[in-house]
Amino acid sequence: MTAETQVTAQSVDPERRIAGLTSGGWRCAATAIAILVAVVLPWTLGSFQTFQITLVLFYAIAILGLNILTGFNGQFSLGHSAFFAIGAYTTAILVERYGVSTYLTIPVAGGLGFAAGFLFGFPALRLSGLYLALATFALSVATPQLLKYNHFEDFTGGVQGINLLKDSAPFDLPFSVDQWWYYVTLAITLFAFWMARNLINSRTGRAIMAIRDNPIAAATMGVNTALYKTLTFGVSALLTAVAGALSAIVVEYVAPDSFTFVLSVYFLIGLVIGGVGWIPGAVIGGAFVLYVPNLAEGISTGLAGVLFGVIILLVIYLMPSGAAGLVRLGITHLRRRLDRDNNKA
Amino acid sequence: MELFLHQIFSGLATGAIYAAVALAVVMIFLAIDHFNFAQGEMAMFSTFICWALIDAGLPYWVAFVLTIGISFAGGIAIERILFRPLHAAPVLSHIIAFLGLFFILNNGAGWIWDFTIKPMASPFPEGSISGLIGYHEIGMIGIVLIMLALLYLFFRYTSVGLAMRAAAQNPESAKLCGISVGWMIALGWGMASAIGAVGGILIAPVVFLEPNMMLGILLYGFAAAIVGGITNPAGAVAGGFMVGVLENLVGTYIPFVGSELKLTVALVLIISVLMVKPSGLFGRTTVTRV
Numbered sequence: 001m002t003a004e005t006q007v008t009a010q011s012v013d014p015e016r017r018i019a020g021l022t023s024g025g026w027r028c029a030a031t032a033i034a035i036l037v038a039v040v041l042p043w044t045l046g047s048f049q050t051f052q053i054t055l056v057l058f059y060a061i062a063i064l065g066l067n068i069l070t071g072f073n074g075q076f077s078l079g080h081s082a083f084f085a086i087g088a089y090t091t092a093i094l095v096e097r098y099g100v101s102t103y104l105t106i107p108v109a110g111g112l113g114f115a116a117g118f119l120f121g122f123p124a125l126r127l128s129g130l131y132l133a134l135a136t137f138a139l140s141v142a143t144p145q146l147l148k149y150n151h152f153e154d155f156t157g158g159v160q161g162i163n164l165l166k167d168s169a170p171f172d173l174p175f176s177v178d179q180w181w182y183y184v185t186l187a188i189t190l191f192a193f194w195m196a197r198n199l200i201n202s203r204t205g206r207a208i209m210a211i212r213d214n215p216i217a218a219a220t221m222g223v224n225t226a227l228y229k230t231l232t233f234g235v236s237a238l239l240t241a242v243a244g245a246l247s248a249i250v251v252e253y254v255a256p257d258s259f260t261f262v263l264s265v266y267f268l269i270g271l272v273i274g275g276v277g278w279i280p281g282a283v284i285g286g287a288f289v290l291y292v293p294n295l296a297e298g299i300s301t302g303l304a305g306v307l308f309g310v311i312i313l314l315v316i317y318l319m320p321s322g323a324a325g326l327v328r329l330g331i332t333h334l335r336r337r338l339d340r341d342n343n344k345a
Numbered sequence: 346m347e348l349f350l351h352q353i354f355s356g357l358a359t360g361a362i363y364a365a366v367a368l369a370v371v372m373i374f375l376a377i378d379h380f381n382f383a384q385g386e387m388a389m390f391s392t393f394i395c396w397a398l399i400d401a402g403l404p405y406w407v408a409f410v411l412t413i414g415i416s417f418a419g420g421i422a423i424e425r426i427l428f429r430p431l432h433a434a435p436v437l438s439h440i441i442a443f444l445g446l447f448f449i450l451n452n453g454a455g456w457i458w459d460f461t462i463k464p465m466a467s468p469f470p471e472g473s474i475s476g477l478i479g480y481h482e483i484g485m486i487g488i489v490l491i492m493l494a495l496l497y498l499f500f501r502y503t504s505v506g507l508a509m510r511a512a513a514q515n516p517e518s519a520k521l522c523g524i525s526v527g528w529m530i531a532l533g534w535g536m537a538s539a540i541g542a543v544g545g546i547l548i549a550p551v552v553f554l555e556p557n558m559m560l561g562i563l564l565y566g567f568a569a570a571i572v573g574g575i576t577n578p579a580g581a582v583a584g585g586f587m588v589g590v591l592e593n594l595v596g597t598y599i600p601f602v603g604s605e606l607k608l609t610v611a612l613v614l615i616i617s618v619l620m621v622k623p624s625g626l627f628g629r630t631t632v633t634r635v
Contacts, residue, residue, distance in 0.1 A: 076440065078382075123616050129436050131619055134380050134567060138615045141564050142608040149605055261560065265444050272441050305452025313445040316438050317430065 034280075038186055042179045050178045052290065054250050057185045058243040060286035061192050063270040064279065065239030070268075071277035072200060073232040074212030075124060079136030080267045082143045083113050083237040085259035087244025089147070092162040092254040093155055102167055106188070106245045113241020114234040121233030125226055140264040147256035161255025164248065181250050188246065192239055196279055199235070208232055240267075269312050275324020284323040351477050352593040358482035359551070359565075360589020361489035365544030366559075366566030367573065367581040368496075369537040374575055375513040376533035377428065379436070382443040384541055385563030386450035387423075389556060391416040391542030392549045393454050396465055405468045409546060413539045420538025424531045455556045465549035485547045492543055493582060496536075509533060561608055565592065568611045571618050574628020583627065588614065 042050045062084055069075050087109040094100040094108060120139070124132050146152075148159050156162070166181055175183065199205050210218035211225050219225050248254045266289040273288040274281025296307035319325055366384060373381045381387075391412055398408035423446065431442055469484040500506035511519040512529035520526050544566075545559065552558050565588055573584025588611075595602050595610050602610060624630045 070437070076437065078440070123620050126620050126623070130378075130380055131623065133436075133440055134571070135612075135616050135619060137382065138564055138567065138608075138612040141560060142612040145606060145608045151601065265447075268444070269441065272437065276437065302456040303452070305448050306456060309445040309448030309452070312441060312448070313427065316434075316441050316445070320434065320438055 034283075035190065042182050047176060047178045050176075050182050051250070054178070054182045054185050055247075056283070056286045056290050057182075057189045058246040058250065058286075059266070059270060059289055060283045061189055061246070062240045062243035062267050063274060063285045063289075064192060064196055064282040065236040065243065066267050066271050067274070067276065067279065067282055068196060068199070068208075068239070069232055069236035070271060072205070072212060073208050073229060073236075075229065075233065076129060076133040077136045077236075078133055078261070078264045078268060079120075079139035079143075080237075080240050081140045081259045081261065081263035083117055083240040084244035084247070084263060084267075085143055085147060085254075086116050086237075087113050087241030087246075088248040088254045088259070089156060089162075089244075090241070091245040091248040092164055095164050096162050097155065102249055103184075106242060106249075109245035110238045110242040113244070114238035116241070117237020118230050118234035120237070121230030124233055125229055136264075137261070140261045144256040144260050147259065156256075157254075159256060161253060161258075164252050164254075166249050166252055185246050185250065188242065192242070193279060193282075196239075200279065204228070272320075273312075273315060273322050275322035275327075278322075278324035278327075281322060281324050347477070348597070352597050353590055354478035355482055356590035356593035357586055358478070358485045358589070359548070359592070360569075360586035361486045362544045362548040362562060362585075363565045363569040363589050364582040364585025365489055365492070365540050365547075366562060367569035367585045368493075368578055369541040369544070370566055370570045371575060371578050371581040372533050372537040372540070374570070375578075376530040376537075377432070377439075379439045379443070380567070381537070382440065382563075383446040383450060384537070384566065385559030386447050386454075386556075387416070387420070387538050388541035388545030388562075389559040390450045390454050391419070391538070392465070392545035392554060392558075393458050395542070395546050396463060396549070396554055397458065399466055405466060409468075412546065413542055416542035417535040417539040420535040421531045423538070424534035428534070429527070429531075451556050458556075460556055463554040465546075465554045467550040481550060488543065488547060492540065496540075496578075505532070561611075564608060564611045564615075565589075568614045568618075570625075571615050572625055574625030576628045577625070580625060580627030584625065 041053060045053070062080065065083075066077060066080050069077055090109040090112050091102070091105040094105040095102055100108075123135065127135055147156050149156075150158060152158075166177060173180065200208070207218065207223045207228050210221065210223055211228055215225055251258075270282070270285030270289040272285075274283070274285030292311060293304060293308050296311070297304040299307060315322070321328075366388065369384050369388070370381055373379065373384070394415055395408050395412035398411055399405060403411070427442060427446065428439075431438055434442075467481045467484070469480040471480070473479040474483075500510060508519070508524045509529045509532060511522065512524055512526045513533070516526045519529075544562075548562060549558070552562070566585070569585035569588040570581045571584070572588055573580035573582065575581070591614075592607060592610060596607060618625060
């Protein structure tokens, strides 16, 4: 019997399970605790902090969208600010110009995002790795200018953008406006993460990952790579557009300069910080891109951007696999320590 | 007709800058197979250095030459400190590192020199030749052409130039011939940084100096490199001039574009060239072995 099989034998040892549940059990417990914390959190925070964690959540949805594309399908995008803008503007225009109910605009924004992503997926099919990064870079640099374009001004509000007001909680529920929208965002976030997990664990998800790992082998196995890649682009853009719609509602304002190239960079950095190809990482990434720039600003206002740049460089050098790698490392350490203790006993 | 000629000439002038930026992008692409998303910010930072030197009282051309030297050293330093440790890292790490550099340079320039718009001096007299082309525009084209000639001579007739070409074309064989491929890459970074600096200094009097001035120009530089062929420096230069003229003609003669959708023109250009002819007009087609 080799050492490795011994370790696996020990991991199904009932005694060890009490100390650490099974890995599936641990995962359930961690998820439950995280959801519980997320539900309780707004009651312990002021309205501004509640607003901020709402921002973390919709960043997380956008980063999740990017993760499905980049982490699981291997397509790079520096252009997700464009899909975020599509979502935000869809909501803002429908609510402000056409008086549509705020809640209804979210699925519409997601649908438009899906269509846009699916269509952009076609040129993306012909571009590998770097070239796709370049094309999407161009997309995100061009987006603010398109939003300012004066022939669309009647719809987009041009440079001024659009102001909207968020609805307060319906049915006289005992929530403040910020709390209500936090819970709406939380519900959508949970739904999005649940769907993403199911997608990745399905037959489709395996096809998506097979394309990332070896497109030729995947095609040989009968995976329609073109279809799956464009669909993945669509799903990714859908999530990001939903995040954009939520941002328009929560921030109550859309303007071209909120959707610059820098926003795309934030998504990408959030993705790498959270861990490429690890779904829960998106929340950590969302928190990072919201709080770290603020933190850097706290240290020095003028140098904030420089500090942010230094921090992301350090992350690339010191923990290139992001929070996912850190968590994995922690689990390995814990396991080893437990094994040692068990051996002693 | 006069409008047409004027647009052609001023297109050639901005095209010269796109050519310089495209050439810088191509040099780094040939050295490390990555697009330098921070190329524009490097050029912007160099331009600020030049402005500061002139502001400190140095004559224009002294500041110009000094800035190019500093940029060259800076480019080498960036390669040695930031990108050398990453040379085997995956593409995504490289992209993030370029973006980190982007933030540091962009905000660093804003922190040191302020985010306000500054006028940059031009060494050339004001005015123009019968309203067709300004003296500064002639100067832009002239300096870029001189720089290109020098680069051509360097790569064609010096042993270092030959070694750099060898290192880019076939790193393994170059290494076996005793060429220090690592230093050739660093040299490529230094030269790219210096070439970008020339572009930045020359365009600054036109677009005004501020930390975000290069983003649009970088996009056009990328478009130029893609149109000309990312693997061919001469092609990238030709692409720069073509894109510059195209930008002006489209802006003038297609009414709904105007100056407001210039970046979208670059976007469409990049995507359509990559789709129809990914190797560009003058690039070589790369064949990968499965």
